[in-house]
Amino acid sequence: MRRLIGLTLSLVLLSLSACALFPDRDALHINVVGIEPLQSQDLEVRFAVKLRVQNPNETAIDYNGVALDLEVNGRPLAAGVSDQQGSIPRFSETVLTVPVSVSAFSVLRQTLGLSQTQSLNNLPYVLRGKLAGGLFGTVRFVDRGTLDLPTTVTW
Template identity: 65%
Template sequence: MRSVHAVLISLLLCLGACSSLPYMDPVKINVVGIEPLQGEGMEVRFAVKIRVQNPNDTTITYNGIALDLDINGQPFASGVSDEGGSIGRFSDTVVSVPVSVSAFSVIRQTYGISQMKRLNNMPYILHGKLSGGVFNTMRFVDSGTLNLPGSTTGKR
């Protein structure tokens, strides 16, 4: 009976501790650029530049970032960076994350693009996380369409 009481008291203390954590609005992410990087073998690499906005009244400190990029509903690229930093209250910063694209993904996307007969306005979804420790990791999602400069629509 004593052990049951001890467990209940422990659970109540844990719940009380969780409820005392401050509420944080999710970070806002926008893809602001994609630049080519040197790859190896049949691998293609890019630096994905994202703007991270902190809509909170407290500084966000992070010590790593991970990204997964889907294009046309298919996995396309993924990457990680151990870059760390902080984003001040009600502030933003641009973070660059190197991502890798497998040759298979390039072939799959090339086939999908040929089926769509266009290179512009490809839908993308970017999933990721800013790692800030056990209780401060922030996950994010951004979606939109890629607008490639100088792309063709397939019409003449």
Template identity: 60%
Template sequence: MPFFRALLSGRSTRLAAIIAFAALTLNGCAGLFGGDPLRVNVAGIEPIDSQGLEMRFNVKLRVQNPNESAVTYNGVSLDLELNGKPFASGVTDQSGTVPRFGETVVDVPLTVPAFAAVRQAFAFAGAAQSGQIPYVLRGRLAGGFTGGTRFVDQGTLSLPAPGMALP
């Protein structure tokens, strides 16, 4: 019994307990305790300066937290698929917190390699009949006790009808 008293009364044990408690509290372990997943949707896309044959876009993600604990992140990664094929990817070291029952907008620059753009141009020509392009956006908010929070947004993009001008 003296061993356990010494162990529990030691500074290192108290420090470890405080750090563990802080990590659980500050990083929003909603997923660890059965909370709802984050809701992530594309809020906007803006072109940014490109290099070489690449195309680059700034994607604004609206991240909603439907849980009682805030979620802290310190980086974001994204992968975008169109028609089931990789199209673009991006990362940012932006950090912040999604408040409990709150939302925030995160900016992530995406890069579209030249060959992916050419491949998708041919796919768009084939999809012109249906006018629908399926997409999957996968990402991760890095950080936290569990290493991060993963999210997926998927749906279809509607192509303008032939002869119809883009806004």
């Protein structure tokens, strides 16, 4: 029994010291800087979401995939993924473009949830996502703001 307690305590201390080996990173600054329409199919609308990613750290951030979930007015609206990969140099920034899909049913849910005085513009959004970077390099992020949809969307 004493060995089990000693082994457990050793594993806990070892795991805590392992965390100290990883450098502290400041959070990335990620903002939506544009939403552009893409060619749509059948009962879905597609957009290209442009994200400005700023790295305020002393080391580069490597990524090998991006995933996004967009919630508008408290309801899920769109999701998208991209297998793009690259690196954001230290104290630098880049713009990533991720295609997202919106089903007609999501748009219908959004429209039914609006009051008669609201439109699809200036609604609050929450964008959740991640930059995949391997076992310990994945960076999750959240951006909040108000949405202005492009007017050239056709069904």
